Amino acid sequence: MKRNDDTQVDVQLSREEIRRYGRHLLMPEVGLEGQKKLKASSVLLVGAGGLGSPLGLYLAAAGLGRIGIVDFDVVDSSNLQRQILHSSEDVGKPKLQSARKRIQGINPDVEVATYETRLTSENALEILQEFDVIVDGTDNFPTRYLVNDACVLLGKPNVYGSIFRFDGQASVFYAREGPCYRCLYPEPPPAGLVPSCAEGGVLGVLPGIVGTIQANETIKVLLGIGEPLVGRLLLFDALKMQFRELKLRKNLSCQMCGEHPTITHLIDYEAFCGINPPPTDDERSGEFEMTVEELKKRLDEKNDVFVLDVREPHEYEIVNLGGHLIPLNDLPARVHELDSSREIVVHCHHGPRSQRATEFLVQLGFKKVKNLMGGIDEWAAKIDQSMVRY
Amino acid sequence: MPTKVLIPSPLRGYTEKQETLLLEGESIDELLLQLTTKYPALKKHLFSEDGQLRKFVNVYVNDEDIRHLQKEQTRVSPKDVVSIIPSIAGGKR
Numbered sequence: 001m002k003r004n005d006d007t008q009v010d011v012q013l014s015r016e017e018i019r020r021y022g023r024h025l026l027m028p029e030v031g032l033e034g035q036k037k038l039k040a041s042s043v044l045l046v047g048a049g050g051l052g053s054p055l056g057l058y059l060a061a062a063g064l065g066r067i068g069i070v071d072f073d074v075v076d077s078s079n080l081q082r083q084i085l086h087s088s089e090d091v092g093k094p095k096l097q098s099a100r101k102r103i104q105g106i107n108p109d110v111e112v113a114t115y116e117t118r119l120t121s122e123n124a125l126e127i128l129q130e131f132d133v134i135v136d137g138t139d140n141f142p143t144r145y146l147v148n149d150a151c152v153l154l155g156k157p158n159v160y161g162s163i164f165r166f167d168g169q170a171s172v173f174y175a176r177e178g179p180c181y182r183c184l185y186p187e188p189p190p191a192g193l194v195p196s197c198a199e200g201g202v203l204g205v206l207p208g209i210v211g212t213i214q215a216n217e218t219i220k221v222l223l224g225i226g227e228p229l230v231g232r233l234l235l236f237d238a239l240k241m242q243f244r245e246l247k248l249r250k251n252l253s254c255q256m257c258g259e260h261p262t263i264t265h266l267i268d269y270e271a272f273c274g275i276n277p278p279p280t281d282d283e284r285s286g287e288f289e290m291t292v293e294e295l296k297k298r299l300d301e302k303n304d305v306f307v308l309d310v311r312e313p314h315e316y317e318i319v320n321l322g323g324h325l326i327p328l329n330d331l332p333a334r335v336h337e338l339d340s341s342r343e344i345v346v347h348c349h350h351g352p353r354s355q356r357a358t359e360f361l362v363q364l365g366f367k368k369v370k371n372l373m374g375g376i377d378e379w380a381a382k383i384d385q386s387m388v389r390y
Numbered sequence: 391m392p393t394k395v396l397i398p399s400p401l402r403g404y405t406e407k408q409e410t411l412l413l414e415g416e417s418i419d420e421l422l423l424q425l426t427t428k429y430p431a432l433k434k435h436l437f438s439e440d441g442q443l444r445k446f447v448n449v450y451v452n453d454e455d456i457r458h459l460q461k462e463q464t465r466v467s468p469k470d471v472v473s474i475i476p477s478i479a480g481g482k483r
Binding site: 141186200251 | 398399400403404431444445446448450453454455457458473475476477478479480
């Protein structure tokens with residue numbers, strides 16, 4: 001891959017910069033010209049979380065000219081296990097604020113551009129076009145497809161990384177030279193079928209490893225050296241400490257980057273991924289749903305309520321409501337343990353798993369089953385603050 | 391002689407936590423049929439209601455996507471390794 005190759009880079013390095021980047025300058029693959037290219041380059045990080053953290057730190061240290069970050073979250077204490085851009089003192093503050101502080105602490109010469117917004121079909125092209133390389137460190141399918149499509153439309157390389165539990169994936173999607181994300185996965189899974197990290201967990205070091213691989217690929221793409229992961233999907237298994245590589249080929253009938261693309265502008269990615277808009281308060285008081293306040297009232301009034309916990313046993317060990325434990329995956333085989341004549345309130349950690357369990361039970365003919373909205377976490381936040389949250 | 395099939399971690403909940411299965415079959419079709427017969431709960435994760443392999447589930451024989459081979463009719467031998475690679479999205483949160 002060649003970028004910026006024939007263009008003489010019109011920046012200079014100061015005496016201090018030559019000293020700072022000395023270890024880069026010693027290598028002919030980077031050298032003075034390469035370091036100037038980095039200084040003239042710009043990279044956009046979509047997400048300042050697990051993957052964005054090592055990316056931000058290493059790209060700043062490497063002497064990138066400009067780093068853009070798109071994020072709209074605030075730092076939560078449960079982020080600190082892996083999101084090393086942020087510190088304990090940053091809890092409750094916008095991630096962009098701590099990211100900027102850390103990056104400028106490492107390298108004050110880097111210009112940091114922050115976008116406190118959700119990346120949307122309306123703003124993506126405008127934001128992405130300001131940068132040479134886009135790095136995808138998001139946590140959801142709609143944004144991944146949005147980033148991919150916007151990169152294809154703008155002709156920009158998309159340095160991809162994704163993680164789940166102990167597994168990581170990385171690639172470089174660059175439609176001008178190889179496949180795009182849609183060549184690999186033409187369609188996303190329906191909402192709810194694949195657990196997210198918030199549900200499935202993730203080893204804290206894993207985004208560190210995958211994010212630094214993305215940083216490595218970003219620098220190679222910017223310098224036009226080596227063999228970036230174009231047309232290859234790198235798989236990493238942290239438990240086995242094993243890397244594997246799969247071939248990715250351009251799909252000639254890809255809707256986005258194939259010979260006759262049918263997608264020529266950004267679409268509604270939430271709808272594409274089957275995600276409905278969040279329910280309004282009226283809709284939330286649905287037939288098969290219950291609020292934590294309502295459950296508290298029922299229990300206080302000693303109503304007959306059977307609490308069903310569909311989390312995993314190791315989660316039950318952390319904290320529980322004393323409910324009957326049947327992990328979601330075991331529910332079909334153990335449904336005989338439930339008495340359909342009793343009122344059953346199903347809960348999990350935050351709600352998605354218990355919603356699936358509720359839908360499953362309703363399909364089986366259970367009439368008096370309700371999903372506890374917000375799960376045990378909402379109970380701990382609103383009803384019993386002495387309970388631990390995880 | 392069986393062929394090795396690697397189960398990705400998001401789907402191991404449906405295979406009694408097993409990550410490597412040895413299954414008998416001469417084609418991807420036959421292997422997947424054996425897999426979903428042994429573990430019926432996997433079926434809806436691999437196949438849509440019309441019986442097609444889902445578009446977010448990729449199957450590889452060694453390092454090659456079966457979409458670029460003979461799809462589900464791709465022949466396998468005991469020395470091949472079959473991988474199921476679903477899309478994962480995590481990264482930020």
